[in-house]
Amino acid sequence: xxxxxxxxxxxxxxxxxxxxxxxxxxxxxxxxxxxxxxxxxxxxxxxxxxxxxxxxxxxxxxxxxxxxxxxxxxxxxxxxxxxxxxxxxxxxxxxxxxxxxxxxxxxxxxxxxxxxxxxxxxxxxxxxxxxxxxxxxxxxxxxxxxxxxxxxxxxxxxxxxxxxxxxxxxxxxxxxxxxxxxxxxxxxxxxxxxxxxxxxxxxxxxxxxxxxxxxxxxxxxxxxxxxxxxxxxxxxxxxxxxxxxxxxxxxxxxxxxxxxxxxxxxx
Amino acid sequence: xxxxxxxxxxxxxxxxxxxxxxxxxxxxxxxxxxxxxxxxxxxxxxxxxxxxxxxxxxxxxxxxxxxxxxxxxxxxxxxxxxxxxxxxxxxxxxxxxxxxxxxxxxxxxxxxxxxxxxxxxxxxxxxxxxxxxxxxxxxxxxxxxxxxxxxxxxxxxxxxxxxxxxxxxxxxxxxxxxxxxxxxxxxxxxxxxxxxxxxxxxxxxxxxxxxxxxxxxxxxxxxxxxxxxxxxxxxxxxxxxxxxxxxxxxxxxxxxxxxxxxxxxxxxxxxxxxxxxxxxxxxxxxxxxx
Numbered sequence: 001x002x003x004x005x006x007x008x009x010x011x012x013x014x015x016x017x018x019x020x021x022x023x024x025x026x027x028x029x030x031x032x033x034x035x036x037x038x039x040x041x042x043x044x045x046x047x048x049x050x051x052x053x054x055x056x057x058x059x060x061x062x063x064x065x066x067x068x069x070x071x072x073x074x075x076x077x078x079x080x081x082x083x084x085x086x087x088x089x090x091x092x093x094x095x096x097x098x099x100x101x102x103x104x105x106x107x108x109x110x111x112x113x114x115x116x117x118x119x120x121x122x123x124x125x126x127x128x129x130x131x132x133x134x135x136x137x138x139x140x141x142x143x144x145x146x147x148x149x150x151x152x153x154x155x156x157x158x159x160x161x162x163x164x165x166x167x168x169x170x171x172x173x174x175x176x177x178x179x180x181x182x183x184x185x186x187x188x189x190x191x192x193x194x195x196x197x198x199x200x201x202x203x204x205x206x207x208x209x210x211x212x213x214x215x216x217x218x219x220x221x222x223x224x225x226x227x228x229x230x231x232x233x234x235x236x237x238x239x240x241x242x243x244x245x246x247x248x249x250x251x252x253x254x255x256x257x258x259x260x261x262x263x264x265x266x267x
Numbered sequence: 268x269x270x271x272x273x274x275x276x277x278x279x280x281x282x283x284x285x286x287x288x289x290x291x292x293x294x295x296x297x298x299x300x301x302x303x304x305x306x307x308x309x310x311x312x313x314x315x316x317x318x319x320x321x322x323x324x325x326x327x328x329x330x331x332x333x334x335x336x337x338x339x340x341x342x343x344x345x346x347x348x349x350x351x352x353x354x355x356x357x358x359x360x361x362x363x364x365x366x367x368x369x370x371x372x373x374x375x376x377x378x379x380x381x382x383x384x385x386x387x388x389x390x391x392x393x394x395x396x397x398x399x400x401x402x403x404x405x406x407x408x409x410x411x412x413x414x415x416x417x418x419x420x421x422x423x424x425x426x427x428x429x430x431x432x433x434x435x436x437x438x439x440x441x442x443x444x445x446x447x448x449x450x451x452x453x454x455x456x457x458x459x460x461x462x463x464x465x466x467x468x469x470x471x472x473x474x475x476x477x478x479x480x481x482x483x484x485x486x487x488x489x490x491x492x493x494x495x496x497x498x499x500x501x502x503x504x505x506x507x508x509x510x511x512x513x514x515x516x517x518x519x520x521x522x523x524x525x526x527x528x529x530x531x532x533x534x535x536x537x538x539x540x541x542x543x544x545x546x547x548x549x550x551x552x553x554x555x556x557x
Binding site: 003006007009010011014017018021022092095096098099100101102259260261262263 | 300303304305306307321323325326328329331332333335338340342344345349350352353355356357358359385
């Protein structure tokens with residue numbers, strides 16, 4: 001365990017150094033992430049204002065806060081794209097990862113995780129700009145702040161494991177990208193990414209309650225914008241932990257059969 | 268169904284360097300990938316340091332290394348030294364061993380200046396040197412080297428060969444090497460395994476291979492004058508002062524004696540055919556004759 005912790009520290013440091021080298025492109029990614037929530041924000045603010053200032057319990061200012069926090073949560077839950085597994089295999093990069101005595105999951109999780117520190121740092125001035133432009137309604141307590149910090153990392157763990165598990169389909173078929181498209185569609189509707197689930201029909205909320213998506217987007221946002229009680233926050237963190245553990249167990253279970261299908265192309 | 272490798276069987280001892288030869292698609296890299304745990308064999312058995320490689324136990328992976336020529340394992344935008352530190356964490360290398368090996372390798376490979384530069388700024392040869400340095404920092408007992416010198420200039424090739432030899436001598440590591448450069452094989456391996464269409468055609472000493480399959484030798488004489496019409500067969504080249512002949516091994520002594528008698532010899536050499544030629548003959552020989 002200590003050895004694994006040392007690995008995470010070393011890999012995280014390396015990733016931070018690499019991300020600093022790529023800070024310009026990281027900034028462009030973050031700017032790209034702005035377009036999606038700003039569209040949602042403008043649309044839903046207009047809808048809220050046309051309905052007397054609020055919709056589904058969200059005031060226009062609360063919706064603004066929701067989508068500004070959204071940008072950080074989105075940056076936090078970026079993981080290894082399942083579509084990139086094909087590239088990784090074709091370029092022979094998986095050979096190098098498999099020839100080392102550490103699970104490639106740890107390699108990716110540590111690498112993307114380390115990069116988050118740089119992403120958060122770069123996000124701060126962007127968030128300040130959004131704050132000035134849109135004046136959100138947000139004043140988290142210390143408990144909500146701590147809860148949010150834990151929740152965004154758990155959201156990263158859940159979504160990362162979900163993407164990684166999807167990527168493993170590549171070991172069986174090169175057409176795994178079709179499954180990823182379904183995933184993206186489901187995530188848009190059931191995570192709170194497109195719109196807070198409270199604004200969706202009840203049946204959508206019922207389905208969403210049994211799936212991991214909500215815990216990667218809406219839950220951390222709700223923690224910091226003050227829509228949850230202390231008990232709900234603790235329960236949510238426990239559910240996030242359970243989802244992360246279940247998905248990682250799934251990956252570990254299917255890893256050996258997956259690797260036995262590997263044909264090690266690409267040199 | 269075509270099998271990449273089919274019923275091959277061989278053993279490599281501690282400290283032994285074995286050259287794995289064959290044309291493209293022969294099954295060399297597949298064999299290396301199976302033995303290093305990347306590929307799962309459909310049937311059969313393999314044992315590396317007491318482990319079945321495709322079970323991919325951490326204990327085995329910590330004691331072997333796989334170097335695939337022109338493949339990049341180091342962080343592209345960072346100095347190699349940073350990737351070395353990551354390897355220290357991955358392989359849990361004790362600090363003293365890590366520092367000793369790192370300094371030693373940097374010295375042997377003469378990479379003191381380049382390990383501090385981002386890998387993306389290095390030439391192919393420089394990159395290969397830091398790659399192989401990184402691959403050996405954990406002191407592996409078995410090295411799988413697949414075309415480690417591909418694309419490098421001759422000086423760089425020689426430097427890497429010397430490094431592998433030195434590592435082999437110091438750590439008594441077994442080395443299984445594939446290369447299309449015969450200079451790699453002749454410099455490093457006393458034993459070669461020739462594989463073609465997934466089957467082993469030859470497994471034995473490199474010298475024996477030359478004797479078995481290099482059925483003829485080349486005799487070259489330089490003389491004050493080489494007259495025409497001497498009546499030798501197998502002439503490769505003849506000028507007014509030089510004569511090169513290809514003769515069966517059994518006739519080397521008698522032909523040499525005859526030459527010494529016929530011309531006023533200034534210099535004489537007797538050579539085995541180039542190893543590339545020998546290997547080609549092995550490929551062309553049906554299995555039951557080899």
